[in-house]
Each structure stands twice: as structure tokens, then as C-alpha cells.
Amino acid sequence: MKVANPYSRRDFVALSIAGPLIGWMPWFRPKEIAVGGMRFRIVRNRRSTRRYVLLHGDEEAARQLLMSHMESQRGTAYLIENTTREVEINGGKLDPSRMFSRAGAEASLRTLNPGWNDGQVTAALDVLDSQREKLLDALFPPDRGLLIALDSSAGAASVTDAAAIGDQRSLPQPDNPQAFYWCTDPADYQALAASPYNTVLAQHVRARDDGSLGRRAAARDIRYLHIEARPGDAAAQRDMLAWAEAHLP
Numbered sequence: 001m002k003v004a005n006p007y008s009r010r011d012f013v014a015l016s017i018a019g020p021l022i023g024w025m026p027w028f029r030p031k032e033i034a035v036g037g038m039r040f041r042i043v044r045n046r047r048s049t050r051r052y053v054l055l056h057g058d059e060e061a062a063r064q065l066l067m068s069h070m071e072s073q074r075g076t077a078y079l080i081e082n083t084t085r086e087v088e089i090n091g092g093k094l095d096p097s098r099m100f101s102r103a104g105a106e107a108s109l110r111t112l113n114p115g116w117n118d119g120q121v122t123a124a125l126d127v128l129d130s131q132r133e134k135l136l137d138a139l140f141p142p143d144r145g146l147l148i149a150l151d152s153s154a155g156a157a158s159v160t161d162a163a164a165i166g167d168q169r170s171l172p173q174p175d176n177p178q179a180f181y182w183c184t185d186p187a188d189y190q191a192l193a194a195s196p197y198n199t200v201l202a203q204h205v206r207a208r209d210d211g212s213l214g215r216r217a218a219a220r221d222i223r224y225l226h227i228e229a230r231p232g233d234a235a236a237q238r239d240m241l242a243w244a245e246a247h248l249p
């Protein structure tokens with residue numbers, strides 16, 4: 001008696017010839033990307049050069065905003081899969097928003113793992129060095145597309161600090177320094193500077209490399225927009241995201 005096989009021979013033929021076409025078939029694309037022990041969930045909505053990223057797992061409001069945004073907005077979003085600000089690497093901790101250069105990652109590892117010796121730091125840095133480009137290839141958009149990062153780190157950033165190391169600033173809300181756009185492209189800055197929100201252009205950053213994604217994007221001439229909101233102010237972050245989507249190509 002013949003045993004029922006869920007895959008017919010025709011399916012196997014179809015799969016084997018599909019190999020070169022996998023890039024065209026969304027249902028065959030990976031659902032996540034891993035770097036060291038950290039994983040990013042990939043959420044896609046049709047073809048677009050827009051990219052989105054959430055780096056801090058404890059920013060639940062930003063995660064919800066990005067997930068609902070992707071229901072209507074074309075593009076690809078990368079959302080870190082954990083619930084804490086730091087991620088684990090080689091049994092230690094790392095701030096994922098500092099992992100985009102070796103120097104930035106080293107500073108983060110030494111701060112967060114005071115008991116580590118030089119060998120442990122070097123081993124973790126080597127893991128990051130070997131996998132960083134794979135992640136950047138995924139995050140950085142092709143064809144002058146825009147990468148948007150959502151962030152709301154308590155006390156971590158202010159527009160005053162950002163402006164001090166950037167090229168240009170527009171400060172329509174000086175009393176609200178924890179909410180701002182931070183962008184790398186002069187044309188994007190021109191558009192965003194007409195918004196009701198604080199905006200910094202950081203095309204040439206005058207400060208030590210801190211390992212941030214924005215710094216890496218600026219160095220490679222990638223259009224990058226960081227949307228920083230006060231922790232818990234989901235409404236402001238949603239409004240800033242909507243304004244940017246409506247006014248940036």
C-alpha cells in the first residue's frame with residue numbers, strides 16, 4: 001500500500017527549480033536574522049526600499065507602534081527579540097545600540113561586564129566583527145532608500161547633546177529635548193526642519209565613534225532617520241513617524 005506523502009514529486013521539482021528565485025518569493029525568505037546570541041524578527045510588507053529597526057527590546061511601546069505601522073506601510077522591519085535593553089553575548093551583556101563598531105562595542109562590553117578580562121572582551125568583539133556586516137547588509141536599504149530607527153531610551157539622549165556633535169539643528173520645541181529627529185541626509189533634514197519637531201542633521205559627526213547605527217549609516221552615506229521619543233510617550237513617537245512618512249521620499 002502506498003503511504004500518503006504530503007509532498008508530491010511535482011512539489012520537489014518546483015522547490016529545486018525555485019532556488020534561484022528565492023529572492024522573488026517572500027514566503028521562502030528568512031523570518032529572522034541572528035548576530036551572536038541576539039535575534040531580530042523580520043517583518044515584511046511588500047516591496048519597498050524602506051527599512052525599519054528596533055534595537056532595544058524593553059521599548060514595548062515602540063515595538064507595538066512598529067508592528068502596527070507595518071500593517072499599512074510598505075517595507076521591511078527588524079525587531080530585536082528580547083525584553084531587556086541589553087542583549088546577551090558570550091554570557092555577558094551588550095547594548096545593541098553600541099555594537100555597530102568595534103570601538104563602540106568594546107566600550108559597552110567593558111562598562112556592562114566589569115568582571116570580564118581582556119580575553120573575554122576580545123572574544124565577544126571578534127564574534128561581532130564576524131557578523132556585523134551581515135546585519136548591516138540587511139538593515140541598510142538599497143537605492144537611496146531610508147532606514148528609520150525607533151528609540152525611546154530613558155535619559156539616554158537629548159537633542160542638545162545630539163546637536164552639539166551634528167551639522168545643523170532646528171529646535172521648535174526647546175523645552176522638549178528628549179523628542180527629536182536625528183538624520184544623516186541633507187535633503188531629509190531640509191524636509192524635517194519644516195516639521196514641528198526638533199531635528200538634527202548629523203552627516204559629519206564630530207565626536208568619538210560610539211558604535212551607534214546612525215554613525216555607521218552616516219559614514220556610508222546611508223539615509224538614516226532616528227526617531228527619539230520620551231519613554232512612554234507612544235503618541236508623540238507615532239505622530240513623528242507619521243510626519244516623516246508623509247514628508248520623506
Ligand SMILES: [Zn+2]
Nearest residue numbers: 056151152153
Ligand atoms: Zn533605546
